[in-house]
Amino acid sequence: MTAMNAVSPAQAEAVANNVQVHKFGGSSLADAFCYRRVARILTEFSGASDIAVVSAAGDTTNRILAIIDAKQQQGDAATILLDQLERYQQGLITDLLSGDLAQQLMQWSQQDFARWRRWLAGEETIERKPELLAYGELWSARLLAALLRKQGMRADHIDARDFLLADDAPEPLIRVQPSRQALLERVAPHPGTRFIITGFIARDPEGHSLILGRNGSDYSATLVGSLLDVKQVTIWKDVAGVYSADPRKVERVVSLPSLDWHEAEELARLGSPVLHPRTFQPVDRERMIISVRSSLKVENQQTRIGQYENTEPRGKVLTSLADVALFRVELADKALIDAINELELTPLVRWTEPENQHEYLAFHQNHVEFLNRWFAAAPGSEHVQQIHGYSLVALVGNRIQETDEFATFKRQLGEQRVKRFGFSPDGNSAIAILEQTLDNRLLNRLHSQLFTYRRSLGVLVVGRGNIGSEWLKLFNQQRDRINQMMDVRVIGICNSTRLWLDYSGVELNGWQDSFERLARPYVMSELIRELPNAPYDELVMMDLTDAIAVAQQYPSFFANGMHIIAANKRAGSADEPLYREIRTIQREYKREWLYNTTVGAGLPLNYAINDLRNSGDEIRSISGIFSGTLSWLFENFNETTKFSDLVLEAKKRGYSEPDPREDLSCRDLIRKLLILAREIGLSLDWKDVEVTSLVPEHLQQIPLAEFLQRVDELDEPIQQRYAKAKAAENVPRLLASFSVDENNRVRAKVGVEDIPEGDMLANLIPGENIFVIYTDWYSEMPLVISGPGAGKQVTAGGVQSDLNQLLSKLAAQQ
Ligand code: ASP
Numbered sequence: 001m002t003a004m005n006a007v008s009p010a011q012a013e014a015v016a017n018n019v020q021v022h023k024f025g026g027s028s029l030a031d032a033f034c035y036r037r038v039a040r041i042l043t044e045f046s047g048a049s050d051i052a053v054v055s056a057a058g059d060t061t062n063r064i065l066a067i068i069d070a071k072q073q074q075g076d077a078a079t080i081l082l083d084q085l086e087r088y089q090q091g092l093i094t095d096l097l098s099g100d101l102a103q104q105l106m107q108w109s110q111q112d113f114a115r116w117r118r119w120l121a122g123e124e125t126i127e128r129k130p131e132l133l134a135y136g137e138l139w140s141a142r143l144l145a146a147l148l149r150k151q152g153m154r155a156d157h158i159d160a161r162d163f164l165l166a167d168d169a170p171e172p173l174i175r176v177q178p179s180r181q182a183l184l185e186r187v188a189p190h191p192g193t194r195f196i197i198t199g200f201i202a203r204d205p206e207g208h209s210l211i212l213g214r215n216g217s218d219y220s221a222t223l224v225g226s227l228l229d230v231k232q233v234t235i236w237k238d239v240a241g242v243y244s245a246d247p248r249k250v251e252r253v254v255s256l257p258s259l260d261w262h263e264a265e266e267l268a269r270l271g272s273p274v275l276h277p278r279t280f281q282p283v284d285r286e287r288m289i290i291s292v293r294s295s296l297k298v299e300n301q302q303t304r305i306g307q308y309e310n311t312e313p314r315g316k317v318l319t320s321l322a323d324v325a326l327f328r329v330e331l332a333d334k335a336l337i338d339a340i341n342e343l344e345l346t347p348l349v350r351w352t353e354p355e356n357q358h359e360y361l362a363f364h365q366n367h368v369e370f371l372n373r374w375f376a377a378a379p380g381s382e383h384v385q386q387i388h389g390y391s392l393v394a395l396v397g398n399r400i401q402e403t404d405e406f407a408t409f410k411r412q413l414g415e416q417r418v419k420r421f422g423f424s425p426d427g428n429s430a431i432a433i434l435e436q437t438l439d440n441r442l443l444n445r446l447h448s449q450l451f452t453y454r455r456s457l458g459v460l461v462v463g464r465g466n467i468g469s470e471w472l473k474l475f476n477q478q479r480d481r482i483n484q485m486m487d488v489r490v491i492g493i494c495n496s497t498r499l500w501l502d503y504s505g506v507e508l509n510g511w512q513d514s515f516e517r518l519a520r521p522y523v524m525s526e527l528i529r530e531l532p533n534a535p536y537d538e539l540v541m542m543d544l545t546d547a548i549a550v551a552q553q554y555p556s557f558f559a560n561g562m563h564i565i566a567a568n569k570r571a572g573s574a575d576e577p578l579y580r581e582i583r584t585i586q587r588e589y590k591r592e593w594l595y596n597t598t599v600g601a602g603l604p605l606n607y608a609i610n611d612l613r614n615s616g617d618e619i620r621s622i623s624g625i626f627s628g629t630l631s632w633l634f635e636n637f638n639e640t641t642k643f644s645d646l647v648l649e650a651k652k653r654g655y656s657e658p659d660p661r662e663d664l665s666c667r668d669l670i671r672k673l674l675i676l677a678r679e680i681g682l683s684l685d686w687k688d689v690e691v692t693s694l695v696p697e698h699l700q701q702i703p704l705a706e707f708l709q710r711v712d713e714l715d716e717p718i719q720q721r722y723a724k725a726k727a728a729e730n731v732p733r734l735l736a737s738f739s740v741d742e743n744n745r746v747r748a749k750v751g752v753e754d755i756p757e758g759d760m761l762a763n764l765i766p767g768e769n770i771f772v773i774y775t776d777w778y779s780e781m782p783l784v785i786s787g788p789g790a791g792k793q794v795t796a797g798g799v800q801s802d803l804n805q806l807l808s809k810l811a812a813q814q
């Protein structure tokens, strides 16, 4: 190796921090449609330097094995099968590519199949099966990279045999250092390129191909991830993660948000078909997370496997073997027992029954052949007997003995014929050997008795100002009541620069001090990518800011599985393009977005409107005074006061926005109007609203300090306006309104209007909001909602009401 191509530590670190690994199995690449879906997943869910590890397309590996078999049988079966494989592989190329790319791939494919033909004809030797099998993965990696290039991404494929060095053994032993070095040299110089790497295969020091075992690509993916020291590997499957039981046997299974390493390993050990048992071997458990996720329904829950030991112990998965391989050994045969102690294969469970002088060993059926051979050759083989008709059920979860589920499991099994009840050595599963074959009825019954558990919701609070603090206080007081519905915990609090995150739930008593001590600088976009790793069934982001920057991230929050509760108006009133994007992504990922407090603070306005509409009514118009600030200004204004003094007073008391022009220019009001109009399904944008601003042109652009000095320039025109109104026994008020005519045309307007002195709108308590709603049903006399339209307590209450709504919606989905 020359110094030239050595990778610097900084480069290696950049790879470790920026690259994630994705794995797609054969069934995710079964046809052209599947390939396109994978390409789309990579566009949406991978970074520009991410890696994808792929299996052979569809059942290619099985087809290759069939060809190898058929060749030994003579006849022309092998040729027919090879023709079929060629048609399948080249069909994928012509379906997916065109032009130069198609030509190039086709040429490679033709060369490969020509070689296979020569091999079939005996003109070329391909000695080892792994070399033939490796083609499957090579073809899919090559094709996927080409497809990504066609779609405008930078992508290339890597044959894992170019870097992954291993020594041949039933489970090949990876030579970590040289493999890491070679992979880094290939990948590190090309940030911004997505590499597609073949799963399943490696090479030995002589350059021969090796395979990592059937379904070994999961293992390849975590290997690649570990060699590069990445933080996350996502295994895309056609099921949504790991379930509480095998969905093929059990109804109403639930997908689990998280498993810790021990739980996942124990599941694999017990023969559950979720992940290849070696998948976990190479992983740096403190750094890496494995996410198991559905490629068919990306919005579905994913299961994250990681370091989650600190979470409450809970029985999580019911797993079973309908027919377990059970061996009975005579305890008296010491030599035999000694030999068994040396056996490489560890039994699922092992126990002795001293009273009968017997030892029992239970294994997975997969190992029966091996065991029969082994026992036949062992000393005292006549003292071993396989006994039939036994099954295994196990409940997996950390510290299983401490869980409520375990107590239920044990009680329910009391009615069955249990041969043996025990625990795995590390205490992460309770295992029962039943003296009966297992039917799905029993499994279903057990499952439904076990898993009626309370679901969990993690809350990220963004914004720790007035409303944030007030809501946290309220939530802390009401926790017990809320927790009856769901296990709800605040897992993070942040402002624009710093974040305090704790997946087990932050301590809310005295949180301000802890925040000062524990909050760290963070980057929002990275947080969003990281958050789905929190071990909760559902997550919600509470936007209690007034920041457009947060609103712009809503699509990412939704796409990463989070619901949103917002007191921030910026998203609901965003320009059409952003607003439409937010709504589209929200719908696509089926997330909730609640924002009751963005109009009229805690007033139940949105609920009233939605309830009417859901019951069949149509909203015709909404008008009124929607701004607490402007209400306060106008209700206090008369011939004896100066308007500018009131503006300064409102600012001093915190009734207005920091820059009072936000209120006076009616921007804040327009936001509410847009939110209301969109709520009832009208498309309305900023430009559609007629506005008369209270801030004259020459005061609009100047700096705030200068504006405050010249604020009395507001007085003259408004004084005149007041006098004119008064002469007609009216008073000026700042009104907002929109109405819909029969042709669904919308008129929206914001500005000062003259109101008769005795009118309801002219006699509000300063700060009060009023919404006057005409509908088909409320057509003679309007529905009126009024009350305080601002204030931290009512707003925090409104946020709490959104949380309540969210919980009921989530409960209804179950
Ligand atoms: N293609 C290989 C197999 O079918 C590896 C994999 O799918 O993970 O076993």
Ligand code: MG
Pocket (backbone or CB within 6 Å): 025, 026, 027, 055, 215
């Ligand atoms: Mg496979």
